[in-house]
Amino acid sequence: MSTEHPTPTETESTGTGAAAAGTRLDPWFGSYSARTRGMKASEIRALFAVANRPEVVSLAGGMPNIADLPMADYADAVADLLRERGTRALQYGSGQGEPELRDQITQVMAMEGINAHPDDVVVTTGSQQALDLVSRIFLDPGDIVVAEAPSYVGALGVFRAYEAEVVHVAMDEHGLVPEELDRVLTSLAEQGRRAKFLYTVPNFHNPGGVTLTLERRPRIIEIARRHGVLILEDNPYGLLGFDGEPLPAMASMAPDDVVYLGSFSKTFAPGYRIGWALAPHAVREKLVLASESAILCPSNAAQLAISTYLSQFDWQAQVKEYRRMYAERRDAMIGALTEYLPSCTWTVPDGGFYVWVRLPEGLDAREMLPRAVTALVAYVPGTAFYADGSGSEYLRLSYCYPTPSRIVEGVRRLAGVVNAEAELVGLFGTGRPSGGSADVGARAEGPGPATV
Amino acid sequence: MSTEHPTPTETESTGTGAAAAGTRLDPWFGSYSARTRGMKASEIRALFAVANRPEVVSLAGGMPNIADLPMADYADAVADLLRERGTRALQYGSGQGEPELRDQITQVMAMEGINAHPDDVVVTTGSQQALDLVSRIFLDPGDIVVAEAPSYVGALGVFRAYEAEVVHVAMDEHGLVPEELDRVLTSLAEQGRRAKFLYTVPNFHNPGGVTLTLERRPRIIEIARRHGVLILEDNPYGLLGFDGEPLPAMASMAPDDVVYLGSFSKTFAPGYRIGWALAPHAVREKLVLASESAILCPSNAAQLAISTYLSQFDWQAQVKEYRRMYAERRDAMIGALTEYLPSCTWTVPDGGFYVWVRLPEGLDAREMLPRAVTALVAYVPGTAFYADGSGSEYLRLSYCYPTPSRIVEGVRRLAGVVNAEAELVGLFGTGRPSGGSADVGARAEGPGPATV
Numbered sequence: 029m030s031t032e033h034p035t036p037t038e039t040e041s042t043g044t045g046a047a048a049a050g051t052r053l054d055p056w057f058g059s060y061s062a063r064t065r066g067m068k069a070s071e072i073r074a075l076f077a078v079a080n081r082p083e084v085v086s087l088a089g090g091m092p093n094i095a096d097l098p099m100a101d102y103a104d105a106v107a108d109l110l111r112e113r114g115t116r117a118l119q120y121g122s123g124q125g126e127p128e129l130r131d132q133i134t135q136v137m138a139m140e141g142i143n144a145h146p147d148d149v150v151v152t153t154g155s156q157q158a159l160d161l162v163s164r165i166f167l168d169p170g171d172i173v174v175a176e177a178p179s180y181v182g183a184l185g186v187f188r189a190y191e192a193e194v195v196h197v198a199m200d201e202h203g204l205v206p207e208e209l210d211r212v213l214t215s216l217a218e219q220g221r222r223a224k225f226l227y228t229v230p231n232f233h234n235p236g237g238v239t240l241t242l243e244r245r246p247r248i249i250e251i252a253r254r255h256g257v258l259i260l261e262d263n264p265y266g267l268l269g270f271d272g273e274p275l276p277a278m279a280s281m282a283p284d285d286v287v288y289l290g291s292f293s294k295t296f297a298p299g300y301r302i303g304w305a306l307a308p309h310a311v312r313e314k315l316v317l318a319s320e321s322a323i324l325c326p327s328n329a330a331q332l333a334i335s336t337y338l339s340q341f342d343w344q345a346q347v348k349e350y351r352r353m354y355a356e357r358r359d360a361m362i363g364a365l366t367e368y369l370p371s372c373t374w375t376v377p378d379g380g381f382y383v384w385v386r387l388p389e390g391l392d393a394r395e396m397l398p399r400a401v402t403a404l405v406a407y408v409p410g411t412a413f414y415a416d417g418s419g420s421e422y423l424r425l426s427y428c429y430p431t432p433s434r435i436v437e438g439v440r441r442l443a444g445v446v447n448a449e450a451e452l453v454g455l456f457g458t459g460r461p462s463g464g465s466a467d468v469g470a471r472a473e474g475p476g477p478a479t480v
Numbered sequence: 481m482s483t484e485h486p487t488p489t490e491t492e493s494t495g496t497g498a499a500a501a502g503t504r505l506d507p508w509f510g511s512y513s514a515r516t517r518g519m520k521a522s523e524i525r526a527l528f529a530v531a532n533r534p535e536v537v538s539l540a541g542g543m544p545n546i547a548d549l550p551m552a553d554y555a556d557a558v559a560d561l562l563r564e565r566g567t568r569a570l571q572y573g574s575g576q577g578e579p580e581l582r583d584q585i586t587q588v589m590a591m592e593g594i595n596a597h598p599d600d601v602v603v604t605t606g607s608q609q610a611l612d613l614v615s616r617i618f619l620d621p622g623d624i625v626v627a628e629a630p631s632y633v634g635a636l637g638v639f640r641a642y643e644a645e646v647v648h649v650a651m652d653e654h655g656l657v658p659e660e661l662d663r664v665l666t667s668l669a670e671q672g673r674r675a676k677f678l679y680t681v682p683n684f685h686n687p688g689g690v691t692l693t694l695e696r697r698p699r700i701i702e703i704a705r706r707h708g709v710l711i712l713e714d715n716p717y718g719l720l721g722f723d724g725e726p727l728p729a730m731a732s733m734a735p736d737d738v739v740y741l742g743s744f745s746k747t748f749a750p751g752y753r754i755g756w757a758l759a760p761h762a763v764r765e766k767l768v769l770a771s772e773s774a775i776l777c778p779s780n781a782a783q784l785a786i787s788t789y790l791s792q793f794d795w796q797a798q799v800k801e802y803r804r805m806y807a808e809r810r811d812a813m814i815g816a817l818t819e820y821l822p823s824c825t826w827t828v829p830d831g832g833f834y835v836w837v838r839l840p841e842g843l844d845a846r847e848m849l850p851r852a853v854t855a856l857v858a859y860v861p862g863t864a865f866y867a868d869g870s871g872s873e874y875l876r877l878s879y880c881y882p883t884p885s886r887i888v889e890g891v892r893r894l895a896g897v898v899n900a901e902a903e904l905v906g907l908f909g910t911g912r913p914s915g916g917s918a919d920v921g922a923r924a925e926g927p928g929p930a931t932v
Contacts, residue, residue: 054762055736056618056710059676061642064617067769091572103562110555118546118751153605153753156776164641165516166508182776189616189773190513224511258508284507299570301605301779310506317519321641322774324608324634327753330779 062169063191070412079406085438087361087425088406090234090381094297096349102337109336121328123320125151125304129335133304136338137290140266141276144283144306150315151326155264155291155303158315159183161322162260162287162305163190165314166224174212174257175227176204178384178413178422178468180234183227183262187415194415195223199468201375203240204228206247213255225258225287230278232265232380235413235424236468239378242275249282264291264303267347269379270355284308292334294381295347300330354381360432361425364439371450374425375468381428384410384468386421387446390453393423396445405441514621515643531858537890539813539877540858542686542833546749548801554789561788573780575772577603577756581787585756588790589742592718593728596735596758602767603778607716607743607755610767611635613774614712614739614757615642617766618676626664626709627679628656630836630865630874630920632686635679635714639867646867647675651920653827655692656680658699665707677710677739682730684717684832687865687876688920691830694727701734716743716755719799721831722807736760744786746833747799752782806833812884813877816891823902826877827920833880836862836920838873839898842905845875848897857893 051057079086110117124130130146137144152158159182167173169191175183177196187194195216198208209226216223228248230240240248252259261278269275279288291303305315319326337343358376361383365374371388385407387393393409400406410422425442427435503509531538562569576582582598589596604610611634619625621643627635629648639646647668650660661678668675680700682692692700704711713730721727731740735758743755757767771778789795810828813835817826823840837859839845845861852858862874877894879887 050708054760056760056763059618059708059710060766061616061618061620061623063620064766064770067617067766067773069765069769094567094570097566097570099566100563103559103566106562107555107559110558111552114549114551114555115546116751118549118749120543120745120750153609153775153779157605157774160774164513165519166511166513168513168515171513182773185773189770256502256511258511293572297570298572299568299779299781301775301777301782308506308508311508313521314512314516314519317521318516318641321519321634321637322609322612323605323753325753327605327751327779327782329751329785330753330782333781 063189066188066191076406078401084401084404084406085430085434085441086406087427087430087435087438087442088408089429090426091429092294092298092350092381093353093429096353097297097346098341102341105336105340106333109332113332117329117332119328121325121331123325124316125149125326126328126331126335129302129331130304132335132338133290136267136295137277137279137288137306140263140274141280142283142288142306143280148306148309148312150305150307150312150319151331152303152305152319153323153326154293154298154301155262155289155305156182156186157319157322158289158303158305159186159260159262160189161315161318162225162289163187163192164318164322165311166258167192172216172221172223173225173227174209174223175415176229176233176236178235178410178419179227179415180229180262181408181412184413184415187227192224196414196416199233199236199238201238201468203230203233203238203244204248206244206251209248210251213251213257217255222255223257225260226252227260227262229262229265231263231275232268232377232382233468234265234380235382235384235408235410237375237377237380237382237384238468239269239275245276245278246281249278249285253282253285259286260289261286262289264289264294265380266290267295268351268354270351270358271378279306287311295350296334296337296343300327300334302326302330302334351379354379354428357427357430357432357435358383360435361427361439364436368440368443369446371446381426383425383427385423385425387423388450389421391446391449392420394420396449399449400442400445403441403445405438405445407442515641518640518643528858530853536853536856536858537882537886537893538858539879539882539887539890539894540860541881542878543881544746544750544802544833545805545881548805549749549798550793554793557788557792558785561784565784569781569784571780573777573783575777576768577601577778578780578783578787581754581783582756584787584790585742588719588747589729589731589740589758592715592726593732594735594740594758595732600758600761600764602757602759602764602771603783604755604757604771605775605778606745606750606753607714607741607757608634608638609753609771609774610741610755610757611638611714612641613767613770614677614741615639615644616770616774617763618710619644624668624673624675625677625679626661626675627867628681628685628688630687630862630871631679631867632681632714633860633864636865636867639679644676648866648868651685651688651690653690653920655682655685655690655696656700658696658703661700662703665703665709669707674707675709677712678704679712679714681714681717683715683727684720684829684834685920686717686832687834687836687860687862689827689829689832689834689836690920691721691727697728697730698733701730701737705734705737711738712741713738714741716741716746717832719747720803720806722803722810723830731758739763747802748786748789748795752779752786754778754782754786803831806831806880809879809882809884809887810835812887813879813891816888820892820895821898823898833878835877835879837875837877839875840902841873843898843901844872846872848901851901852894852897855893855897857890857897859894
C-alpha cells in the first residue's frame with residue numbers, strides 16, 4: 029500500500045516541513061525525528077551475525093558465563109515465589125521498583141562503601157535503561173558529555189540518541205587522568221560551554237580494562253565539582269575484581285555529586301534486565317518520572333526473582349566463584365597474547381571482562397575484522413568506543429564467555445590474521461616494542477573535535 | 481556536599497548556559513534538559529498513595545484481575561523452563577526479541593485479522609516502551625500528534641516527554657469521528673503543518689470506553705493516508721470484547737500505514753512487562769535500533785516465561801474467562817451508576833476496563849477528588865486525559881480490579897460525593913437529562929489550542 033502514499037518518491041527528502049516525503053523502500057522516511065536520522069545500524073552488525081556461528085571463537089561479546097549458577101535449586105525457588113506471591117509478581121508494580129529489592133540493592137552497594145537509603149534507588153530495565161534515563165533528564169541536543177577515551181559503546185550510543193556531543197578525556201593505566209579532565213573542562217569553560225556530566229566506568233573499564241586508583245577518586249570528584257559537572261559512575265563490574273577488596277565507589281565519597289549505576293547482569297545474570305540508579309534525591313525524583321513515561325514500571329516478576337536469588341542463595345560465594353573463573357580466563361588470554369601476539373600491546377585487567385589491544389602500527393582493526401571472521405575469530409574494533417570515529421589501531425577482546433582453551437585458540441587465530449596483515453602492509457618487524465605495557469588509547473596530543 | 485557546589489542558590493535558574501545554577505534542594509537544578517523542565521509529578525499522585533489503602537474502593541487504576549490464573553501449574557512450568565533452558569532464559573538476548581515469542585505474537589494478532597511475519601515484530605518492555613520508541617523515532621520538539629479526545633494518559637505523558645504538541649480529535653459513541661479527523665488534518669495542512677502520526681485506541685477505548693466501528697476503520701485509514709499521517713494503533717484490550725468476535729485491526733487493512741501496539745498485560749498478566757510493536761519493515765528497523773539504545777534487549781526470562789504460558793496453557797480459554805469476569809464487573813458498574821448516579825451520563829463499554837462519566841453541569845472532577853478519597857472512593861479526573869488540561873467535567877471509572885460488590889459500594893460512595901457537591905453548588909435537579917447515553921467528551925465546538 030506504500031505505493032498509494034501521498035508523496036512517494038525515490039529520492040531522499042530533508043524531512044522538514046509538512047511536505048516531507050517518503051521513499052519506495054520507506055514511505056515514512058520523511059517523518060523521522062532528527063535523532064533518528066543520525067541512527068544507523070552498526071556496520072559490523074552483519075559481521076557479528078556471522079560471528080555468532082559456533083565455529084567462530086567470539087572474543088567480541090560481553091555475555092557473562094552463567095553456566096555454573098545453581099539452576100535446579102533456583103528453578104525451585106522461583107516456582108515457590110510464583111506459588112506464594114504469584115499475583116504480586118505478575119501484577120504491575122511501582123515505577124521506582126520493589127521496596128524489598130531496593131533494600132537489598134543498598135546492601136549490595138554497601139560492599140563498595142556506599143551508605144544509601146532504598147528511597148534513593150531507582151530500579152531499571154538493565155543499567156542501560158538507567159543510562160537512557162539519565163541522558164533523557166539531562167541532555168538537550170548539542171549538550172556535552174565528557175567521557176573516557178575509549179568509552180563503553182552502549183553509552184556512546186545513548187548520548188548520540190540524545191544528540192549530545194561527547195568529548196573524550198585520556199586514560200592511562202591508573203584510569204581517567206585527573207589533569208586531563210581538568211584541562212578539558214577548563215578548555216570547555218573558556219569556550220563558554222559546560223559538560224552536563226562526566227560519564228565514567230571506574231572499575232575494570234569497558235573496553236579499557238583499567239581501574240581508577242583510589243588516590244585519584246577524590247581528585248576526580250573535586251575537579252568535577254569545581255566545574256559544576258555531575259559524575260555518572262557506571263559500575264557493572266565493581267564486584268568482579270580478581271584481587272583484594274572492591275574499591276570504594278565515588279558515590280560513597282560524594283553522594284550529592286554522583287549518579288551511580290549498578291547491575292545484576294554480571295554478578296548474577298543479565299536475563300532479567302534488572303539494573304539500578306542511585307541518585308541525589310531531586311535527581312532520583314526526575315528519574316522515576318522519566319522511567320514511568322518510558323516503561324510504566326520495571327518488571328515485578330524479574331525484580332522478585334532477583335530478590336529471591338539474593339535472599340535464598342549465597343550470592344556472594346557465587347560472585348567469588350565468578351571472580352575465580354574470570355581470572356582464569358583473563359590469564360588464558362594474557363598468556364596467549366604474550367605467546368602469539370608479541371607485535372601488539374595490551375592492558376592487563378585486574379577484574380571485569382576486557383583486554384584492550386593496540387595493533388602494530390599501520391593496521392586498522394575495522395578493516396581487518398572481515399578477515400578475522402573468515403579466520404573464525406571475532407573482536408570489536410576500537411572505533412566502536414570513540415565518538416569521533418578514531419581508535420582504529422585498537423581492538424577489544426573479551427574473555428568472559430569462551431572457555432580458556434577456546435580463548436587461546438581465538439587469540440592464536442587472531443595472531444595469524446594480524447601477522448599476515450602486518451606482513452601485507454610491509455610493517456612486520458618494524459612495530460613498536462612488544463609486551464604488556466598498558467596503553468589505553470589516551471591520545472593526549474590527538475587533534476580532532478572529541479579531544480578538545 | 482551540595483552546599484559546596486560551585487554556584488549554589490535558592491532561586492531558580494533558567495538552566496541555559498554554562499553558569500546554570502543549582503538550588504539548595506537540588507544542586508543539579510540548572511542542568512536538566514528542556515524536556516525535564518516540563519516534567520512534573522502528577523498533582524493527583526499523592527492522593528493516589530492514599531487511595532491505595534485497602535479501605536478505599538479504587539475505581540482509578542487499570543490493574544487487571546489476575547487472581548484466577550492457574551498459578552500452581554504455571555509455577556511448575558516456569559521451573560521446568562529454568563531447569564531446561566535456564567542459561568538461555570537468564571542470558572542476554574536479541575534486541576528485537578526472542579524469535580519463538582515473536583512467532584507466537586503473530587498468532588495472537590491473527591485473531592484480529594493481521595497476517596504478519598515475525599521479522600516485523602519488536603518485543604518491548606510493555607507496550608508503554610513501544611509508545612516511547614515510536615515517539616523517539618518520529619517526534620522532534622514541536623511536532624504534532626493527533627489523538628482522540630480524551631486519550632490514554634500514559635501516551636499523553638510520552639508525547640509530552642518528547643516535547644510534541646497533541647491535537648485532540650472528537651470521538652462519539654462509534655469512536656473517532658472520521659469527518660473530525662479530516663477537518664483537523666486539513667486545518668493543520670492549511671497552517672503548513674502536518675501531524676507525525678495519529679494515536680488511536682480503537683477498541684474499548686481508554687478512557688472513553690467506546691470502540692471504533694468496522695465501517696469507520698477504512699475511512700480513518702484513507703484520511704490518514706491522504707494526509708501522509710502514520711497511524712499508531714494501540715490495542716491492549718482488543719481481545720477483551722464481551723460480545724462477538726474481535727474486530728479486524730487497522731493494521732490488518734493497511735500494514736504499511738500502521739504501527740500496531742500489543743500487550744500481554746491484559747490477556748495474561750502485566751508483571752513481566754512484555755508488549756510489542758508491529759511495524760512496516762523500515763520503521764521496525766529503527767525501532768530495534770532505538771530499543772537497543774534504550775535497554776539493549778528485552779528480558780529473555782520474561783519472554784520465555786510468556787512463551788511457555790502461550791504454548792503450554794489454554795490461554796484463549798483464559799481470555800474467555802477474563803471476558804466473562806470483566807463483563808460481570810461492567811454490569812455491576814453500569815447497574816450501580818443507573819441506580820445511584822442518575823444525574824450523570826456515561827458510556828457503556830462492550831469490552832475493556834473503563835467507563836467514562838460526565839458529571840452534572842458545574843461539577844469539577846479534579847476539585848472533587850479529595851472529597852471522594854475522604855469518602856473512601858477513588859477515580860481519575862478527566863483532565864488527566866486531555867493534553868490541554870480540559871475535561872474537568874469528566875471522570876474515568878475502572879471496573880477491572882475490584883469485585884462486583886466493591887464496585888457497587890464504590891459507585892454508591894461516589895454518588896454521595898457527587899450529590900453533596902451538586903447540592904452545594906446549587907445545581908441539583910437542574911442537570912442535563914439523566915441516563916446512559918454515550919458522551920465521550922467530543923467537544924466538537926470547543927475552543928482552545930488542542931482542538932484546532
